[in-house]
Structure formats: C-alpha cells, structure tokens
Amino acid sequence: MAALIWIPLILPLSLALVSSLRQRSSWTLWLPVSAAGVLLGVGVGLILAVGSDGPLTTGAGLLRVDALSAWMLTVVGAVAVVALWGGIPHRTGRSRNIGTFATLLCLFLAAMTLAVVADNIGLMWVAIELTTITTAFLVGSRGGHGALEAAWKYVVLGSMGVAIAFLGIVLISAASRTSGEPSLSWVVLLAHAGGLDPSLVRAGAALAVLGFGTKAGLAPTHSWLPDAHSQAPATVSGLMSGVLLSVAFYAILRVQAIADAAVGPELMRGVLVTAGLLSLAVTAGLVITQKDFKRLLAYSSIEHMGLLALGAAAGGPLAIAAVLLHMLGHGLVKSSMFVLAGRILGFTGSHQIADVRNLLRRRPDLGGPFLLGAAALLGFPPFVTFFTEVAIIVAGFQRGLGWQMGLACALLLVVFAGIARHSLGMTVGAQPDLDAARTSPAPPDQPARFRQVPIVLALGASAVVGFAAWPLTGPLIAAVAALGGVR
Amino acid sequence: MSSELYQQLLATTTGLLLLTAVLQVWGRSTVRAIGLLVIQGTALAGLVLTVGVQAGEAAAPLVAGLLFVVKALVMPWVMLRSARLIGVTRERSARLRPAVELIGAAGLTLLAYAVSGPILGDTTDPATRAVPVGVSLVLLGFWQLLIRGSAITQLVGFLMLDNGIAAISSLTSGGLPLVVELGATLDVLLVVLILGALVVRMQAEEGHIDISELRELHD
Amino acid sequence: MTIESLAVIVIHLALAVTLTPVLIGVMRTTRARLEGRVGGGVWQPWRDLRKLLSKQPTRAPGSTPVLTLAPILLMASSLMLCALIPLVSTVALPGVPGDLFVVVGVLLLGTVALALLGLESGTAFGGMGSSRHMVIAALVEPTVLLSIYALSVPAGTSALAAIVQARLADSASLLNPVSLLAIFALVVVVIAETGRLPVDNPSTHLELTMIHEAMILESGGRDLGWLELGSWLRLTALLGVVANLALPWGVGQDAAPLSLLVGVAAITVKLLVLGAALAAAEVFIAKLRLFRVPELLAGSFVMAFLSVSASYLVF
C-alpha cells in the first residue's frame, strides 16, 4: 500500500516532463487536471488504507502518511481539480508557454504532495519553499508591471517568511538534541516531546508558526497575498488560496502539536490567537472600501485563515476537526470563486468592482454561482463553512477564549458587511448597463455548460459535505487523533 | 581538533560573518555588497566545516563544500551577472540616513544578543555561545531588506538572512539531515535565480530596479 | 339573572335614546340663555332629528359601502356603550360585565367609523377632520387607560359595574386624591372624545377650526341624523359613566323595579345637571388652537398617571 504514496509524487513529475516537451499543445492543460484527479483518488485510497492498516511509511522513513496526511492529500486533490479544471480557458490560442504553465502546475502539485506526505519538518519546509518557486513564475506569468511587481513581492516576502520558518525548524532540531535522538520527524518529535529543550522549542515553534504563517497568509505577514492573488491567473489564485494556504496551515498544525506537547498550549495559543485576530482585523479593515474583486477574494482568504488560526488556538477535537473540514470547504469554494473571478475578468476586462454590474442579469452563468459562492464564504448553511465557523467559535468559547471570540465575531460582522456589499453590488442591481455594447453576453454554448461542471461540483460538494457524517466523520476524527489527540 | 583551535576558528568565522554583515549595511555599492557575500559565504562554509569536524560528522566537508560553492560562488556570480546585465552598481537613493541605518544595525545586534541568551539558556558550548552572531545576521538581513530600495541589495539582504540561518543551524544543531540541507540549499539557489531573473525583467520593463517604486498594487 | 340583565339593558337603551336629545336641548338652551340668546328650546334636537331621518341621503358615483355603513356603525357603537355601562343599575350580563377595556374598544369602533366616513367624503375638509379627530383620539388613549387603571386598582377589577359597586360601598374613597385625579382626567377625556370646548367647538362651522363637523360635512339626510344621534349618545354614555363614578349614589344594585326607578331618576337628574354645568362652563372657555390641545391632553395624562402612582404609593 505504501507504494500509493509515490504515485502522487511521481505522476505529476512525469506529466510535468510531458508537458514541458509539448510546449504549444493546449491539451497539456489537462495534464495537471488529471494529476489532481489522481491525487484526489490516491488521497481517498490512502484514507481507506490508513483507516484499516494505520500509518504507512516509505522512502527510508522520510515519507509517512497518517490519517491527517491522507486527509490533506484529499483536500489538495479535490481543490486542485476544481481550480485546474475550472481554469482551463474556453478557447486557447496556440501560445508558446502553455506547456510551461502546465509543467509548473504539475510541479506545484508534486511539491504540495511532498509537503503533505513528508514525515520530516525539514523536508516539508523544502517542499513548501518549492511551491514558492513554482508559483513565482505562475504569479508572474501574465506579464506586465502588476504581475512583475506581484511576483517580486511574493517571492521576497514568501521566501523571507519561509526563511523564518527554517530558523524555527533549526531551533526545533536543536531542541531535539536534548532528548537524545536528534530528529525532525513528526512522529519522533511528538513521541519525545517531553524531552525537548523547552526554551528552544518555544522559540523554534513560534518562529516556525510565524514563518509558515507567512505562507498561510496570516497577518501581519500576509502582505504578499492580495497582490499575488490579484495578479495571478485565476487557476493559480485558486490553487494558492485553496491549496497552498491550507498546506501551510497544515504545517502550522503539525508544529503546534509538537509545541503543545512539549511546552503546553499557552504559547501557541497566544501566537495563533494574535495572528487570527489580526488577520480578521486586516480583512475587516480592507474589505470595507475594497475596489478590486480579486483582492476582495484574497482578503477573504486571509479572513478564513484567521478563522483557522483561531480554531487551532482553541484546540480540542471539535475545533481541530472543524479546522480540517474548513480547509476543504474553504478550498472548494474559494477556488471556484477565483475561477469565476477569472471569467468575470475575461467578460468585463476589469478588476474593478465598480466596473462589474448586474452580473445576475447579464451573465447569470457567472453571477449566480458567484453569489452562491459568496454566501458559502460568508458561512450560510447548508454550506459546510457554516458548521465549521460555528464549531470554531463555540469551541473557542468553551476553551476559554471568550473575549477573543467575541472580538472575532465583531470583526466577522464587518467582513460580512464588506463582502456582502461588494458581491451584491457586482451581481444585482437595476441600473442600466452603460457598457452593454462592449460586453454583450456570449451565446451560451455547450462548452460553456461543460465549464460550469467543476464549479457546480465544488459548490454542491461544499453544500452537502457538512451533512456527510457517513463517510467523513471517521477519517476526520482519525486525522485529529494523528495530531496528538485530545488536549 | 584541539579545543583552542576550535574556538579560534569559531571566533574567526563568526567574526567574519558579523563583520561582513555590518559592512553590508554600511556601504552603498552593490558590487562591494556582492563581494562581501563571497567572504560571508566562505566564512559560513568554514564555520560549518569547523562545527562538523568538531562533531565528527562525516558529511561535514560535503555540506561545507556545497555551501561554499553555492553561497560563495554561484549566488554572488548570478547576482553580479544580473547587476552587470542591467548596469547598476550603486544604490540610487537612501531611504534612511546612513547614521540611522548603522545605529539600527547596532541596536539589532544588541537585540540579537539579548534574546539569544534566554532562548539558548546557560551553556558553555562555544558553538552555542556564538549563536547570537547568526541571529544578528538574520536581523541585519531583515534590516537590509527593510532599508534598501534596490532590488539587488534586497537580494543581498535576503542572502544574509539565509546565511544567518545556516550559521545558527550549524551552531545549534550541528546541521540538519543531509537531504534537508541539500533541499534547502537548492531552494535558496532557485529563489536567487528567480529573483535574479525578475531583476533583469524589471530593468527591461520598468527601466529601473528601485523596488520602492513598485507600488502599483495597493489598496 | 340573564332576563333581569336584559331588562336592565333595554331600560338603558330606552332611557339613553329618549334622554339624549333632551340633554342636548338642555345644554344648548343653557348656553343660549347664558349668552343672552333665546335658543331653540329644549325639544329642538328632537325635532331636528326627526326632520333629518325623514330626508333622503345622497350617494356619489364610486362611493364605497362605508358611506352607508359608517352612520349605522356609529349608532351601534353608541348604543352598545349605553348598554354596557351601568347607567341605571349595576346588573350586567354574565360574561359581559361592562369591562372598561371593552367599553373603550366599543367607543373606539365608533370613533373609527366617524374617521373613515370623514375620509370617504373625499374632500379636504373630511380628511382634515378625520386626521385631527384621530390624533386627538390617539393622544387621549393614555389618559383613558390610565384613569381606568387608577379606578380599577382599589376595586381589583376593570369591570365597570364592580367599580361602581365598590365605590358605593366605600364612599370614603370618593374624595381621596386617587379618585379626584382620575375623575378629573376622565372629564378631560369626555370633553375630548365628544368634541366639546375647548377641544372642539360643537357649534362652529368655521372650516379651519372644525373637527367633528368637518367629518360629517358631506353627509345629509338620514345619514346625518344617525351621525348626530350617535354622537349625542356618546356624550350621554360618557357623561353617565363620569357621573356614576363620581357620584355613585342612586345607581341600582339589583333589578328590582324600585331600585330601577330610583336609578332612572338619579341618572336623569345627574345627566341633566352635569350637562347644564358643562354647557355653562363652555360659555367661559375659548377653543384651544389645535396644536395646544396636546398640552391639555398631556396635563390630563399626568393627572391620570399621578392618580395611578398615588393608588400604589399613598394607599
């Protein structure tokens, strides 16, 4: 069974090779989609395998899949399918760099997989830094001043953050020397958590969380995120928001588990609560007068990461399960939202919220899903985000984060107001279309319907997954348990 | 290796690291900064070798060699090439007055010593006692990123930061597993390559590499 | 019991219908005499009524059933009032004990009928009268309910019959502050609800000061007859309530013929005297500007409020 782990590592790499060889073929864009599909399948397979046989190890112990990794693999696969499939352009000209684009996407998937299946903080760090490298070109791939600027900021801020994480990992590694068996393996660290040097673990874990928090888009190290998300092509924004942020947060969860076991939960709780509240505050402040809809979605990602941080800070099986589920729900919805944003951009030719009006009337195929997606992001039932938000807040209260959760609720309201106002402003209204001539609706044809499929699937899945006690609760509980269980 | 020699070597390499870092903050010449990076990379490789040999690790020379090649040769070369390609050898404008820059740098070095003590605890291990130098390098690298407007010097700052981490890594834990070390070095190299490429593209598209002018994306 | 109370109700209605025009006649005559005029005589309202009821009413195209129904509804409401309140005797139907809130509800039905009729006329005057009428009715409401409240607290019930009985039994309570304040507030209520001076001038036809008259300006013939009688009956009923609350003596407590007879005589005297007093007082009062009426009503509200507080805090 352990061989399964290699599939999502090798396959994207080989597909990357294939697509780099066929630079001009637009079908290469389907390779990453198939890779993501395989990822999803392997993820599900691994969930089943881990569920029956326990964690799988391979690659000289460097790769290990426990319930949490399997869960994350599934999340990555599911979200990537949506983002990649939805992002395939309607009509592709023969462009020179299609193949490069596909190659980078495949490499990105491989890196994500590696990050999730590595049983070694260092290796995971390497994988996460690799994603910075692959996405750097993707972010800048559209060309132009904005893309260049975004790519620069992304790489500098991202690798700076990841460097801090590396510093943290170094310190954790140093801390493990006192326990007799220097190691960077999750399992070993967690097992010997009691023997770790407390002050080094404190520093290391805090720095690691700060560093991975940069990649996860947590304030105050979130600054690269709105720029990168707004400039990257829709697919890439979707992938970054739905996959990259979640995987970075997965790293935080792993580090937190070790730190909590070694020095108690106070430190991590403090750091994560601060980061979470700051993220919510940043989002609240910046969505009110937001003018760019892709940035709006980017800030919404920061908000959701803030929520995850609060959930992780709360801890306990309920909150952690909610965090893991939220990654799935948020990823599915956010990637479809970015895909839609890309199509809206193609339709109106503008990033500006003010330039997008009456979508529901002019392009119901964009406006309807966009509004639904916004509802899901804002946490309306039956979308799964409702359950996870509620669970995180309730668990937070229960674990003694009273005023913090109260503050979070207040900030969530502002975020809600901002996002609701803007998304309604884009989709509904009775104003006459001033630019109707310029943007006459494209005749809805069969391919257009086909392109709706990933979005419908994503939104549909996020609507029903909250009620899917069978078959999801079991793997979810197992994933929580893999983090060291109940604290 | 005798204890004195070990300590001497440690002192020399870490001293060199700190010296180059401060010099980098001080100066404005891009070329000189890149030159200092070569020294810094060499010192780092020396440090890693020293610590590795002292700890009796077989892979130490390998890692040190790798570091030397990448940090003291390849990266400076890449940067120098980028700088030559775009013909920029000096910072265009100062964001802060030089005095402020240096006072800040001094303050950060002090901070590094202040915070390292409690984190590391009381120790007599000479390597561990040298850790504040690494922390200073990290902070000074950040400082460089913060105060410099040119893309190239930012890159220098980033590398300094990275050197600092490598130094800390070597001083505290005697290095990480080889595969991680390799991967990390490769990653940093790739980042530098990407940034170098971006710098060239920036010069081509914008006509300058002053990143404080990159303010098109904002709220 | 039921038969007796039905008999009492019949007596109430008969008395009210016969006495009311006389009461109006007495009031008008009193006023005329005091103002140095001769007046139409005590029976003139009777004659007016007969004349009006035997004239044809009119109907405009597009008018709604309210035109026909409102006068009847006002009459019905006024008659119900007379049936519910203990004018002659406190004997009441089981289940319909003349609860004060019910009485107010029935009274308001009449008010609403009048107001709707004013609007139905479709003229500026009708609407104006209706609007003013309703504003006053709305502002009077707190006084009404609070004075009821004040009177109910000592009796422990809001049933009018029971309150009158309680006051009869404990005549010391008639002159205490609670009672005085509440009765005074009620008098203001009666004045406002029946459109007497200083709230409204029943004899004016100066358009901009009219309230009641403006609403019925467009009505004629039989409609006007019912409207006039209905409004007068309201005056009788409300004056009767105040009279029997302030001076409960003479109200019968059973349905025996003698006590009924005494009751009839007592209420007749009380009503005529009170009516004459009211008319006499009106001679000396000028009508208030409409927008000073709320001040008057606020004053009465304060009295009612004080009387409630007094009922709790003093006794």
Place this chain on the structure above:
Amino acid sequence: MTALEVPTHLVDAGLIAQLLLGALAVLVAVAAPARLRSVLTGSVVVLAGIAAAVTGSAALVGAVGVGLQIPVVLPLAAPLEPLVLAPDRLGGLFMALAGVVVALAALFGIGYAHGPAASRTGWTAFSVFAVGMQLVPAATDAITFLLAWELMAGGSTALLLADHASREPVRRSTVWYSVMTHLSFLFLLAGFGVLAAASGGTSWASISGAALTGTPATTAFVLLVAGFATKAGLVPVHVWLPRAHPEAPSHMSAAMSAAMVKMGVYGLLLLTLRLLPTGPRWWSIVLIALGTVSALYGILQASVQADLKQLLAYSTTENLGLITTAIGVGLLLRDSGQPAVADVALVAALLLAVSHAAFKSVLFLGAGSVLQATGERDLDLLGGLAARMPWTSGAFGVGALGAAALPVTGGFVAEWVLLQALIHVGAQADRLLAIVIPITMGIVALTIGLGLLTFVKAYGIGFLARPRTPAAAQAHEAGPAMRSALVLGAVLVVGLGLAPGPLTQALAGAVSAGGVATFGVTGLSLEAVGVVLHPVALTLLAVAVLVPLVAVNAVLARRHPRRDVTLAWGCGGERTSPRMEYNATSYSEPLVRVFRGSLQASHVVDVVHHDQSPLLVEQMTYTQETGDVIEHRLYQPATRLAARIGDLARTVQNGSIHRYVGFSFAALVLVLVVVAL
C-alpha cells in the same frame, strides 16, 4: 388541563413530512415548467406549512416524539451534542404559527408570484426559507437552532433579491438586511458560545441543567437578547425591517413579518423561560425598556409613513415591542412573587404573537394584492380601492381592525389580556413595580392610540374616497388563490377574536401558566385575576342592538331612498380634483407637529412663480421627509466611521514592499522578544 391523546410519533412524522415536502418543493421549483411552477411549488409549500401547523399543534398540546437527528460531519464531541429536532410545547406553538403563515403566504404566492419571484430561484428560496423557519422552534440544541436560523436567513435574503433587476433600492435593502441578519446571527453565536462554555453542552437540556448564574449568564443574556431583538426588529436594531419588508415580494413580506420576526420572540421566551430562568430582576427591566421603546417608536414611525408596506413594517416593530414588553412584565412579576399575574402577562405575549401573525399576514397580503393591481404602494397615490377590490378591501379592513386592536378581533383579545395583566399587578409593596408598571401602561396606551390612527389612515386613505391616480382607478380584484388566502387570514383574525378561550388555554400550557380557562365554549376567563371576556356574548349583544337599528334604517330607506348625485363631494359644489383629497402625508401632519422632536421631519416647499408676476404662483410642491432618528444618529455615524477606518486601513496595504517587510520584521522581533522573556 389534561394532555390530549395524540399518537406519540405524530411529531416525528410531521417533522419528516416537513423536510420531505421542503425537498420536494425545491425539486418541483427546479424541475417544473415555468407555467406550472407557481401552482405546483406553491401547493407543496402550502402542504409543508400545513404539516408544520399540525405538527406544531400536536406538540403544543403535549405530544412528544423521539426526535429527528441531523447527521453532521463534525465529531459531536463536547461541547457539541447531537443535532436533534424535537419541538416542545412552546416550540410547537411557534412551529404551528410559522406553518399557518407559510401556508397562507404560499397560497397567496401561487397567484401573486410573477417575474423573478416565480422563478426557480424565487420558489427555491421561499421553500428553503419556509422549512428553515418552521424548524427553528423544533431545535433542541444551539447548533440545530442556528442551522435552521441561518437557512431561514439565507432563503429570505435570496428571495428579497427577487426584484433586484427592476428596482434599484432592492440592492441596498438586501445589504442592510443581510448585514443586520448576520449581526443577529453573530450575537446568537457568541451568546450560545458563552452558554456552551459555561454549561459544557449545547443542548437546551444541558444548558438549563447547568442553572447558570453570574457573569456567564449575564453575558449570554445580553448577547442573546441583542441577537433575538435584531431578528424581532426591536429598536435600535430595527433598521432592516422598514427596508426589507417593502422591497420583498409581498407574500414574502407577509411571511417575514408575521412569522420570521416571531422567531426572535421564540428565542426570547426560550432564553428567559428555559435556558436562564433565574436571572436578576434588571433583565426584565431591560426587556420592558426594549419593548416599550420599540412599541412607541415603531408606531410613531408607522403613523407618519406614506408607503403602505413601510407602514406595516414599522407597525411590526411596534407589535414586537408590545410582545417583548409583555414578556418583560411577566418575568418581572415572576421575580416579584406574583406568579399568577406573571402567567397572564406571558399568555398575553403569546396571544399578541399569534394575533399579530394573523392580522399582519392579511395586511401584507392585502398590500401585495394592491401592489399587483395598481403597481403602487404609496398611499398618496392610491384611493378608492374599496369599490374596485371588495375582497381585498374587506380582508385588509379586518386586518386593520385587528392591528388597531378593536373588538372583536384577535388583536383586541391579546391587548385586553395584556392590559388585564398590567392593572392586576399588586404594586403596593414594591416601589419598582409602582414606577415601572404605570409607565409601561402609559406607553402601551399611547401605542394603542397611535395604532388606531395609523390603521385608520392606512385603510381610509388607501381604500376609501376617490382614486388619486389612474393606476388606482384601474385597479382590479385579485385572483382566486390570492383571494382565498386573504379571506382565510381574515377569518383567522376574527376567529381568534371571537373564540379566544380554547386557544389561550393551549397557549398557557406552552409557558406552563395556570389560571387561564375557557369561559363557556369560546370565552376566555383569566381565573388568576378574576376577569372574563366573552366576545361571542358581546357580539350577540351587538347583534341585538343592531337588528332594531337596521330595521328602522331599512324602513326609512324604503320610504326615503338614497339619491344618486353627481355633484356630491366638495361641499356639493363643482367636482374637485382628487388631488385635493387629504392624503397620507397630510393625514399625519398634526402628528408630525406634535412629535416633531422624535420624528424630525423636514419640509420643503417649492414654489414656481408665474412668468408675468412674482406675486402669482403657478405651482407649489410640498415634500415632507420623516427620517429615522436612530438611523441618523446611530447607523450613519457608524457607517461613516467604518468608511474612515477602511480608508485608514488602506495605508496598511499601501504597496510599499518595505512596509510589508517591516510588518514581518516587527512580528519576528516581537516573537523573539516574547519567547525570550
């Protein structure tokens, strides 16, 4: 009272039926052809409403079920407990209430819905909203409650958008509505969070079992009251009501106003009677203050509105204020050792809720019928509809009677019970009561008075006299489905007024109040305070009075028949233009003057002079705007502040990479210092 013998599992079956019918409705809404969509979906929703009414009634009289567990993917570890639907008595009442209103609204919607409201989305949203709302009172734990609550909110928000493409204000209204709804949700979430934290569970049983007191209880009380008050549209969180109700399709307005806001009341009752029954005395004072202020402010605003649906919306605030007042009085008395009178006050609250549901449905549906017939909801442009729309006019009239609390309607009975509770307070020994109760009484009385004026205006201006515009002159009567919904609603209003006894008795069971009995067959006896109300006897008496009167009138009418004239109206002179009629704005003018302090009306007189002479006036325009003081003083500054913070926050993200590096650097230094300390 003995619990009726109801099959135990009727409740469960009813819940399943509601869920299935809701799903079926969504399915039909999506699948049915456009021509049949309204009829089919509407009918299914009517059935769902009836199912809720039956289930709720069964639960109200004491039937219990096993409960229906909702599967959720999250592990139900502490503090979460299984998500179970199982209405208790109080919940049953509100479920039945919601069901009846939903059935009426859907029946009306069959004929009314057109355009976007009759689209797939429109009916889907309505179905989701309806079922969500019906299930709110069935929840037995906080999470289920919030789930149903948000389904209700989401469905209503979506349906509110129905007319977005034809009227610009819809968007703004929806933003307000969704934000205020979310405010309510977040308050509830935080409140339940506090309760869950303090009691260790989310089910009502665990929370009430913990018998919380002290800071957690107070915090939760404040948060939850704020949340429920927002949903109930109480001042100062009422601002969504007058925006959302007018813009929603009318069957939706009816369901929102008659049933949805009642979920706020249900929440308040749940909170104060079940979850935190032993609060300090000031809690009830808070409720009374909230309630009285809302009642007075709501009716004042309603009385000066010219927009029919906005008027009705503000009147909802008033009625909900009265209900809250009644609850507050009940709690205050319960804490003051007067349980018998307290029970009467609580029963009054329930009666007010039920009667408001009945008459407000009729009123909003009537307004919808008018809107459909004329395209107008501005009273200043209506008039004369009684002659053209007799059914609508009659039903609306009955509804208005109910809203004005006149006999013999449900509204009258409810306010009668409330007034009885107030005057039977034994306040002699208690100075707090001696101050609070009379003030409450005064405000309630003024509210009742202004309510009378408001509804005389609404009916008189809208339906009587002559049409003010061609649109009103060409109005036509509503179709059969709408008509039957209107008539059914009107029957309910009168039915509640005529036979309050049995219902009240059942209601008393919902709040476990004693001392309420049926008097005779239909009458109501408040044994606790020793008073009776027998509307049927009262009606019989009225009939007895009316018969001779009508007979006399008929005789006179035969002798002197009514004469048709063309010159009537306008003092018998030349026909005056309908423009000279009093309209809604002029009708409330005296009131605007009297309450100028709190209404803050602004007047603009625009005079256009004649060309030849400035002394001659060619045209005059008078505009009166009455603003919402609370909106001006509270919300506008808040939104301005938010915008300023937004502008300020933009400097955080000003594009300078140095600033961004600075953030990271500061965070790094901070972390280093913190871990070193």
